[in-house]
Amino acid sequence: xxxxxxxxxxxxxxxxGEITNTxxxxxxxxxxxxxxxxxxQTVVGDNPERLRAxxxxxxxxxxxxxxxxxxxxxxxxLTKQVAAEAFGKKLVLHEESLKKxxxxxxxxxxxxxxxxxxxxxLPEGCTVLENDWGTAPGCAIEDNGKFLIMLPGPPxxxxxxxxxxxxxxxxxxxxxxxxxxxxxxxxxxxxxVESKIRSFAExxxxxxxxxxxxxxxxxxxxxxxxxxxxxxxxxxRPVIERVEEILGDVVYGVDVxxxxxxxxxxxxxxxxTLATAxxxxxxxxxxxxxxIPGASEVxxxxxxxxxxxxxxxxxxxxxxxxxxHGAVSRECAEALAKAACEKFGTDAGIGVTGYADPSSGDEKxxxxxxxxxxxxxxxxxxxxxxQPQSRELARSRAAQECFDxxxxxxxxx
Amino acid sequence: xxxxxxxxxxxxxxxxGEITNTxxxxxxxxxxxxxxxxxxQTVVGDNPERLRAxxxxxxxxxxxxxxxxxxxxxxxxLTKQVAAEAFGKKLVLHEESLKKxxxxxxxxxxxxxxxxxxxxxLPEGCTVLENDWGTAPGCAIEDNGKFLIMLPGPPxxxxxxxxxxxxxxxxxxxxxxxxxxxxxxxxxxxxxVESKIRSFAExxxxxxxxxxxxxxxxxxxxxxxxxxxxxxxxxxRPVIERVEEILGDVVYGVDVxxxxxxxxxxxxxxxxTLATAxxxxxxxxxxxxxxIPGASEVxxxxxxxxxxxxxxxxxxxxxxxxxxHGAVSRECAEALAKAACEKFGTDAGIGVTGYADPSSGDEKxxxxxxxxxxxxxxxxxxxxxxQPQSRELARSRAAQECFDxxxxxxxxx
Numbered sequence: 135x136x137x138x139x140x141x142x143x144x145x146x147x148x149x150x151g152e153i154t155n156t157x158x159x160x161x162x163x164x165x166x167x168x169x170x171x172x173x174x175q176t177v178v179g180d181n182p183e184r185l186r187a188x189x190x191x192x193x194x195x196x197x198x199x200x201x202x203x204x205x206x207x208x209x210x211x212l213t214k215q216v217a218a219e220a221f222g223k224k225l226v227l228h229e230e231s232l233k234k235x236x237x238x239x240x241x242x243x244x245x246x247x248x249x250x251x252x253x254x255x256l257p258e259g260c261t262v263l264e265n266d267w268g269t270a271p272g273c274a275i276e277d278n279g280k281f282l283i284m285l286p287g288p289p290x291x292x293x294x295x296x297x298x299x300x301x302x303x304x305x306x307x308x309x310x311x312x313x314x315x316x317x318x319x320x321x322x323x324x325x326x327v328e329s330k331i332r333s334f335a336e337x338x339x340x341x342x343x344x345x346x347x348x349x350x351x352x353x354x355x356x357x358x359x360x361x362x363x364x365x366x367x368x369x370x371r372p373v374i375e376r377v378e379e380i381l382g383d384v385v386y387g388v389d390v391x392x393x394x395x396x397x398x399x400x401x402x403x404x405x406x407t408l409a410t411a412x413x414x415x416x417x418x419x420x421x422x423x424x425x426i427p428g429a430s431e432v433x434x435x436x437x438x439x440x441x442x443x444x445x446x447x448x449x450x451x452x453x454x455x456x457x458x459h460g461a462v463s464r465e466c467a468e469a470l471a472k473a474a475c476e477k478f479g480t481d482a483g484i485g486v487t488g489y490a491d492p493s494s495g496d497e498k499x500x501x502x503x504x505x506x507x508x509x510x511x512x513x514x515x516x517x518x519x520x521q522p523q524s525r526e527l528a529r530s531r532a533a534q535e536c537f538d539x540x541x542x543x544x545x546x547x
Numbered sequence: 548x549x550x551x552x553x554x555x556x557x558x559x560x561x562x563x564g565e566i567t568n569t570x571x572x573x574x575x576x577x578x579x580x581x582x583x584x585x586x587x588q589t590v591v592g593d594n595p596e597r598l599r600a601x602x603x604x605x606x607x608x609x610x611x612x613x614x615x616x617x618x619x620x621x622x623x624x625l626t627k628q629v630a631a632e633a634f635g636k637k638l639v640l641h642e643e644s645l646k647k648x649x650x651x652x653x654x655x656x657x658x659x660x661x662x663x664x665x666x667x668x669l670p671e672g673c674t675v676l677e678n679d680w681g682t683a684p685g686c687a688i689e690d691n692g693k694f695l696i697m698l699p700g701p702p703x704x705x706x707x708x709x710x711x712x713x714x715x716x717x718x719x720x721x722x723x724x725x726x727x728x729x730x731x732x733x734x735x736x737x738x739x740v741e742s743k744i745r746s747f748a749e750x751x752x753x754x755x756x757x758x759x760x761x762x763x764x765x766x767x768x769x770x771x772x773x774x775x776x777x778x779x780x781x782x783x784r785p786v787i788e789r790v791e792e793i794l795g796d797v798v799y800g801v802d803v804x805x806x807x808x809x810x811x812x813x814x815x816x817x818x819x820t821l822a823t824a825x826x827x828x829x830x831x832x833x834x835x836x837x838x839i840p841g842a843s844e845v846x847x848x849x850x851x852x853x854x855x856x857x858x859x860x861x862x863x864x865x866x867x868x869x870x871x872h873g874a875v876s877r878e879c880a881e882a883l884a885k886a887a888c889e890k891f892g893t894d895a896g897i898g899v900t901g902y903a904d905p906s907s908g909d910e911k912x913x914x915x916x917x918x919x920x921x922x923x924x925x926x927x928x929x930x931x932x933x934q935p936q937s938r939e940l941a942r943s944r945a946a947q948e949c950f951d952x953x954x955x956x957x958x959x960x
Contacts, residue, residue, distance in 0.1 A: 146757065147757075147759050148571075148575070148588070149575055149585050149586065149587075149588065150575060150576070150579045150585075150768075151571075151572045151573070151574070151575030151576030151577075151578075151579055152576075152759065152768070153572075153759075153761075154567060154568075154569060154572050155567075155568060155571065155588075156567060158561075158564075158567075158568065158590070159564045159566075159567050160564070161564070162561070162562060162563060162564030163563075163564030164564075165564075166563050166564055172562050172563075173562065173591070173592060173594075173597055174562075174589060174590065174591055174597070174601075175561070175562065175568075175589065175590035176587060176588065176589050176590075177571070177587065177588035177589075178586070178587055179586060181586070184586055184587070188587075191604075206737070206760065207737065207738045208737060208738060208741050208758065241933065241935070242933065244736065245739075247738050247739070247742060249738040249741070249742070250738060266936070267936055267937065268936075288760070288761070290762075290937075290939070290940070344565070346565060410830075410851075412830075414837070415834075415837070416830075416833050416834055416836065416837025416838075416842070416846075417823075417825075417830030417831070417832075417833030417834040417837065417849055417851065418830070418834045418837075419830075420829050420830030420851045421828075421829055421830040421831045421833075421834040423829065424827070424828070424829025424830065424831075424851070424853065424942075425829075425938070425939070425942075427904050427906070427938055428904075429829065429853070430853055430854065433829075433853050434853055434854055434857060435850065435851045435852050435853040435854065435857040435861070436829075436830055436850070436851040437848065437849070437850050437851075437861075438823075438830065438833045438837070438848045438849040438850075438851075439848050440837065440842070440843055440846050440847055440848040441843065441847055441848065444847060444848040444891060448848070448850075448890065448891075477861065478857060478861075491840050493840070525838075525840055526838070529837075529838075
């Protein structure tokens with residue numbers, strides 16, 4: 135059985151170019167992983183006639199329609215009404231969803247309006263897709279072998295809804311199981327990764343191996359298809375091993391959420407503690423560490439020293455070092471990393487200093503130059519990055535570089 | 548004369564979720580600026596039949612079709628052939644484009660293949676849109692008052708092509724201009740905002756007023772249409788004033804990039820300096836401040852104190868305070884905000900402490916409870932938030948709350 139699907143995003147703000155349709159990427163990837171072909175994506179505004187036309191056209195040419203957006207409480211949120219009508223269903227009150235919404239407002243001490251109540255009306259006979267990440271529930275309806283799944287529009291709701299609601303729902307329709315693993319790579323570009331694995335990847339049919347470049351990293355997705363999850367998983371394993379052999383230690387993890395998480399995990403396993411001393415990244419490294427639930431097992435804290443005075447007074451950086459080498463220097467980054475260890479009494483310390491802004495910098499260190507250092511159990515390792523495209527990029531690459539050094543050096547302890 | 552437009556992105560990699568359709572955002576924004584309504588966006592793969600169907604459907608319902616992608620030299624780049632056919636045109640060799648492509652390859656010392664030569668074949672009678680940012684030229688064709696504009700897919704080519712080729716081409720067709728302003732709101736939900744402005748918004752035709760909810764904030768977009776930009780802008784002004792009157796001080800700015808930027812701007816204007824002392828937000832507030840180019844005008848630095856020891860040793864928080872009230876308390880948040888001012892010698896200080904993780908917390912302060920405080924010129928203001936959905940949300944709302952208090956309190960100085 136092979137299904138085709140179509141994604142419809144509902145929202146005038148996408149048509150106006152105010153927001154990027156990232157939900158389509160989330161849904162499209164999930165469909166890809168399931169081996170479901172999507173031949174079209176459509177974006178339509180908050181307009182009932184045009185939305186109806188889109189849904190009816192999609193119903194003709196696809197088996198599965200996924201809509202994102204238009205489930206909220208405001209008058210322009212029309213997806214449920216229009217979709218239900220197109221599938222010949224009425225909207226009825228779903229008591230459980232209403233209760234969830236009531237509790238949501240009660241807990242926040244806010245008043246629930248009639249608009250919010252409207253979110254609990256769902257097509258009769260639908261499968262409710264509970265939304266634990268917002269107020270508007272999703273739902274799935276079926277009509278003569280055609281399926282329509284409605285997901286909320288805000289990406290932070292849509293993402294988990296795709297993973298925990300849409301995927302399991304669609305899995306049930308298929309007689310094969312897909313298992314997918316992500317091989318995470320930092321420190322090698324997409325084309326180099328691709329040319330290294332090309333001869334190996336080209337002959338493969340099942341599992342498949344697909345590269346994605348994102349934010350200075352490369353993700354290789356290995357997807358196996360079989361009758362059971364166990365079998366599907368089993369055929370991916372030799373491929374993962376082979377890729378790790380070919381690429382070596384630029385692979386920082388398999389199925390790990392991020393490079394900083396990989397670093398955190400190694401520190402946790404080895405019972406090593408960490409602190410940060412940041413200048414131009416301004417707290418980004420400590421923010422990333424504390425994104426992780428249970429960060430306190432490893433992370434003690436950090437100092438953001440945005441001026442030379444603070445570097446001297448709070449972190450004890452030598453005035454002579456700053457004078458001789460400048461605040462933007464490898465020496466200063468190393469001194470910061472060591473100071474972090476001392477001030478917070480940790481095994482490992484991160485130090486970052488640089489000119490993040492493209493318009494900043496001097497002759498020796500043009501804008502986009504950042505020095506990073508990691509001090510761990512008395513050994514200090516440093517690196518220099520140059521990302522003159524944007525402030526954001528220079529800062530995020532600097533943080534990635536820190537965590538890459540950290541995971542490599544912690545591994546050796 | 549009022550045109551409608553439709554955007555068609557051509558590329559299987561978008562359907563697979565491998566890349567995000569950012570070209571659609573670029574084109575959509577440009578159309579918005581011109582006051583051209585776009586009612587649909589479509590994504591279709593590198594498949595001639597489906598692409599033809601999309602173009603023919605678009606030709607029926609829109610005056611202007613913009614395609615992105617599929618102009619390259621590889622065998623799956625089919626847009627020109629299919630679009631020319633749908634508009635009843637032949638492809639003919641465009642000598643100038645061929646010369647440009649030849650020069651492009653000559654300069655790079657690369658060999659030109661027949662595929663590259665194919666890029667110089669364009670629909671007969673078209674307006675060539677020269678591509679100074681890549682090899683594939685764009686073009687525009689017309690048929691009985693219907694227009695089709697083809698742009699290259701790579702965003703770094705598409706962006707300048709939209710600005711320097713598509714916009715001037717379309718300007719000639721349109722006789723109206725649009726001006727749009729964003730009114731930014733924090734501290735009032737979308738449905739409450741909407742119910743407050745509904746009676747006022749519903750009767751409006753021009754300008755239009757549309758609400759968007761995003762990341763705990765609401766954006767009201769006011770868009771005016773007129774013969775000139777000045778006139779279009781002028782009709783939005785009374786609407787902005789009226790909305791500000793109705794909503795009061797939950798409006799934190801008009802056309803500002805973010806809440807923390809609004810806070811930064813007020814501090815900068817008043818020449819006030821800022822430091823942070825963060826526990827559960829782990830450096831998020833200082834990271835957000837330093838996202839801003841020129842942050843050093845206001846921001847001195849911050850301490851992330853992730854343990855009680857660090858709170859005591861580095862920030863001088865009383866052991867007795869921690870014992871009596873606990874680290875997660877309003878008292879601790881206030882002490883942190885004051886300590887930030889003292890340690891960094893600043894006018895203003897932010898203090899944050901809480902249980903960000905939904906699974907953390909105790910009876911008094913369940914997971915998702917965060918206390919924030921702002922100390923400014925000796926006056927301390929605090930607040931409590933409760934966001935049990937996710938760690939990420941609790942942290943980002945806590946930071947927003949800080950910056951909202953900060954901008955309100957700084958305003959009074």
